[in-house]
Amino acid sequence: MTPLSDLLPPLPLLDRARVEDFARALDAPAPLRVRSAAPASAAPVALVGLARRLSLAGEQLAPAATPRPEFRDALRTRLVAVAAVQPHYAGAGRLSVVPAAPVPTRRGSRAATVAAGVTASLVALGGVATASSQSLPGDPFYGVKRTVEAVQLATADGDLEQGQRHLDFASTRLRELRGLTLGRDAFRGSRGSLDAGEAAGLAGAAVADPEVAELVRQTLADMDAETRKGTDLLTGVFLSSQAQAPLQVLSRFTSRQSTGLERLLPALPRPSQDRAIASLALVVEVAGETQDLMATESCKPVCQKTAPAPQVTPTPTPEPVVVQSPSAEPSAPALPQEPVLPDGNSEPVAPLEAPDPQPGTPAGTVPGPSPSPSPASAPPSPEPAPAPTTSSRAGQPLPLVPLFVQALGMTVADPVESLRSVLRGLS
Amino acid sequence: MIPPAVAASGLPMALPLPSAAGRDDAAAAPLSSQAPAEGDTAVTLALVQRAQAGDPDAFGELYDRYVDLVYRYVYYRVGSAQVAEDLTSETFLRALRRIGSFTWQGRDVGAWFVTIARNLIADHYKSSRQRLELTTEDVSTVSGAPTMVTDGPENAVLESMQNKVLLQAVKQLNAEQQECIVLRFLQGLSVAETAQAMNKNDGAIKALQYRAIRSLGRLLPEGVEL
Numbered sequence: 001m002t003p004l005s006d007l008l009p010p011l012p013l014l015d016r017a018r019v020e021d022f023a024r025a026l027d028a029p030a031p032l033r034v035r036s037a038a039p040a041s042a043a044p045v046a047l048v049g050l051a052r053r054l055s056l057a058g059e060q061l062a063p064a065a066t067p068r069p070e071f072r073d074a075l076r077t078r079l080v081a082v083a084a085v086q087p088h089y090a091g092a093g094r095l096s097v098v099p100a101a102p103v104p105t106r107r108g109s110r111a112a113t114v115a116a117g118v119t120a121s122l123v124a125l126g127g128v129a130t131a132s133s134q135s136l137p138g139d140p141f142y143g144v145k146r147t148v149e150a151v152q153l154a155t156a157d158g159d160l161e162q163g164q165r166h167l168d169f170a171s172t173r174l175r176e177l178r179g180l181t182l183g184r185d186a187f188r189g190s191r192g193s194l195d196a197g198e199a200a201g202l203a204g205a206a207v208a209d210p211e212v213a214e215l216v217r218q219t220l221a222d223m224d225a226e227t228r229k230g231t232d233l234l235t236g237v238f239l240s241s242q243a244q245a246p247l248q249v250l251s252r253f254t255s256r257q258s259t260g261l262e263r264l265l266p267a268l269p270r271p272s273q274d275r276a277i278a279s280l281a282l283v284v285e286v287a288g289e290t291q292d293l294m295a296t297e298s299c300k301p302v303c304q305k306t307a308p309a310p311q312v313t314p315t316p317t318p319e320p321v322v323v324q325s326p327s328a329e330p331s332a333p334a335l336p337q338e339p340v341l342p343d344g345n346s347e348p349v350a351p352l353e354a355p356d357p358q359p360g361t362p363a364g365t366v367p368g369p370s371p372s373p374s375p376a377s378a379p380p381s382p383e384p385a386p387a388p389t390t391s392s393r394a395g396q397p398l399p400l401v402p403l404f405v406q407a408l409g410m411t412v413a414d415p416v417e418s419l420r421s422v423l424r425g426l427s
Numbered sequence: 428m429i430p431p432a433v434a435a436s437g438l439p440m441a442l443p444l445p446s447a448a449g450r451d452d453a454a455a456a457p458l459s460s461q462a463p464a465e466g467d468t469a470v471t472l473a474l475v476q477r478a479q480a481g482d483p484d485a486f487g488e489l490y491d492r493y494v495d496l497v498y499r500y501v502y503y504r505v506g507s508a509q510v511a512e513d514l515t516s517e518t519f520l521r522a523l524r525r526i527g528s529f530t531w532q533g534r535d536v537g538a539w540f541v542t543i544a545r546n547l548i549a550d551h552y553k554s555s556r557q558r559l560e561l562t563t564e565d566v567s568t569v570s571g572a573p574t575m576v577t578d579g580p581e582n583a584v585l586e587s588m589q590n591k592v593l594l595q596a597v598k599q600l601n602a603e604q605q606e607c608i609v610l611r612f613l614q615g616l617s618v619a620e621t622a623q624a625m626n627k628n629d630g631a632i633k634a635l636q637y638r639a640i641r642s643l644g645r646l647l648p649e650g651v652e653l
Contacts, residue, residue, distance in 0.1 A: 015637075022640070023618065023633045047640045050647075054597075054612035057590045061613070064508070067498040071512050076490055079519055083483035086523065141527040144479045150531040151476060154469055222532075 018044070026051055136179045136187060137215040159233045160246060166230030167253045173223035174260050180216055181267045216272045220279050231286050238293060247294050254287035468535070475536050478526050486526065490519055493537050497544050503609040504548055506594065514551060518544045541624045545606065596646040604639035611636050
């Protein structure tokens with residue numbers, strides 16, 4: 001059932017102000033009970049009065065709205081007894097049942113008890129953590145795995161480590177996607193290359209199950225969320241400390257992740273492929289931003305200028321080595337990328353790379369398999385810090401250059417459409 | 428703003444707030460006297476982890492933290508103590524069965540309990556033949572409550588009648604507005620806490636509370652003096 005408020009149109013601007021006024025009025029200190037008759041004209045006063053009257057009603061009804069102590073205690077006893085005999089996930093991947101333990105009901109030293117329990121459990125749960133790490137979305141104890149991740153996040157030391165954890169989780173989500181669509185062996189194995197025929201055959205099986213499709217959709221969304229959080233944190237670390245480490249982490253991540261996603265695409269259920277393309281676009285975008293940041297770091301004083309030249313030769317310092325490097329160098333912002341853009345007179349992408357003192361740097365800054373999936377020509381839509389360098393790209397569309405499209409040397413107007421047609425060809 | 432009597436009634440920490448930004452500063456103080464919100468979230472996370480690993484006491488601790496919140500939420504929405512007890516029991520039993528699949532995504536486990544309760548209430552309404560109303564028993568319990576602040580017996584009766592009218596009107600709202608009114612005003616949760624419970628953002632709650640109060644105002648009979 002659609003909630004009514006979802007069907008209502010968004011509040012117009014005038015009402016938005018009223019919404020804010022109302023929210024503020026509620027928080028402002030005021031007598032709790034409005035005893036005098038509210039003037040009929042001032043609507044907000046009447047609304048606030050009604051809200052306060054409800055709060056008063058809540059106060060007055062609180063005793064009636066509190067559970068009876070006998071009920072509360074009886075339910076607690078029952079729950080703990082059920083929990084004691086409930087199958088749960090023990091270490092070493094076995095389901096087991098914990099023998100009933102005595103139930104302490106004293107509440108005095110609750111904080112100390114919980115603290116001791118946390119320490120003990122962290123030791124004892126080593127086995128659980130290992131075992132649950134093999135679970136896939138939809139498994140009964142998948143939630144345990146995600147809780148373990150949440151604990152890892154909570155104990156991460158600083159933004160760099162936290163960002164890395166998020167990216168690790170994004171990688172795990174990708175592995176889970178492989179497991180969901182290709183079977184658990186694909187999840188456990190490191191990486192497997194899959195030929196088109198195999199992938200298509202497996203995709204047929206995956207399509208049939210709507211539950212799997214829903215899990216795939218949710219896992220893709222979770223993966224993107226982790227990617228974004230990790231990227232934000234690591235980019236922040238770079239911007240505040242100018243250290244290269246976070247950028248290298250991002251670069252390795254995007255390289256592995258985009259390769260993995262591209263390989264997985266043909267195997268996904270058809271309705272999920274579009275969603276997965278969006279995930280791939282996100283990774284590609286992050287890769288582009290990362291490259292930009294890496295390049296600006298080393299050419300900061302020069303990168304202020306934007307070059308109006310039609311092709312990639314930048315005005316300040318022509319860098320022929322970069323421009324003419326072999327087309328297998330996708331990170332060269334040069335001509336191999338041009339086919340992707342709508343017209344050949346697009347704005348130059350090179351300014352960042354060109355003044356780079358080390359000719360081979362674009363390749364060097366993007367480690368990983370040689371067809372790097374990070375086209376530097378991708379203009380990032382959220383601009384992190386070095387604004388001057390990205391201003392020249394404001395008008396460019398996002399050129400998605402997936403690995404195999406590029407390898408095929410296709411010239412396309414719409415990269416996303418081209419990707420779809422390639423996928424159709426595969427199935 | 429939390430009415431003082433509500434805070435003093437010993438409500439446990441309703442919903443530990445996430446430590447990130449975006450808190451409703453005016454109501455940031457936790458309702459309980461326990462550790463500040465950030466430490467509390469870590470403790471709750473540890474409890475969830477232990478409960479998922481099968482520790483019965485850990486689930487008991489989670490229950491202690493959230494049973495009042497859940498019961499009160501159910502009570503205001505169904506209007507009957509008996510039904511509230513049944514649905515509260517069912518909520519926690521179901522949560523226990525499903526604890527392994529609960530995924531901590533920065534969203535507090537209290538919100539998860541409320542979600543389970545919400546679904547059970549919806550099922551309950553579907554299966555019951557008519558809407559439940561406050562029984563006479565509940566009204567007289569209110570007027571006898573020692574914590575009520577009134578000026579005399581006449582006012583006591585008047586206010587309890589008003590409460591009955593108010594709650595009946597609340598139950599005529601659509602489910603979302605009803606829930607917002609219950610959590611935000613009857614239970615006194617802050618905007619941020621309500622947002623967590625309903626899995627929305629703060630802005631959506633502000634808009635929802637505004638619409639809900641306006642709708643409620645239109646439902647009330649003319650001449651009801653506040």
